[in-house]
Amino acid sequence: MNSTGFAARRQANIDWLADAFDTARANGDKAVVIMAQDQPNLDNRASDSGALAYQSMRDAVVREVSGFNGEVLYIHGDGHTYKNVTGELGLDNLQRVQVEGDTKVSYVRVHVEPGSSNVVSVAAPVSF
Numbered sequence: 001m002n003s004t005g006f007a008a009r010r011q012a013n014i015d016w017l018a019d020a021f022d023t024a025r026a027n028g029d030k031a032v033v034i035m036a037q038d039q040p041n042l043d044n045r046a047s048d049s050g051a052l053a054y055q056s057m058r059d060a061v062v063r064e065v066s067g068f069n070g071e072v073l074y075i076h077g078d079g080h081t082y083k084n085v086t087g088e089l090g091l092d093n094l095q096r097v098q099v100e101g102d103t104k105v106s107y108v109r110v111h112v113e114p115g116s117s118n119v120v121s122v123a124a125p126v127s128f
Contacts, residue, residue: 014057018064020034030114030119031070031071031072032071033112034073039079040054042061043088043096071120072091072095074096076097076098082098082100082124082125083096095120104127105127106127107125108122109122109126
């Protein structure tokens, strides 16, 4: 792996995340949705080397979510089973949804209702 290229891509992702949350705060947005291929060890289950590899991105997600007054939905794959968890890492405004994959072909429906007390809701997976 090209560590210089990796570091540059990781920093670009962290910068993009910070910009997105800065924009959301400036606009008074009530929710942010993040979609990624994997999650940066938000569930504290990565091996030591995996945790180290994800540390900078995890720190950025935690920093931005904790500094945001609205809801944050983090949708990702790479786990192959559906999970819908709220409040990991003590962040009550963080909802993490892991979508199905591998041999399961399905989708989750995300509904955004700006005037609602729960702006973002996620329906269970629906198979094709």
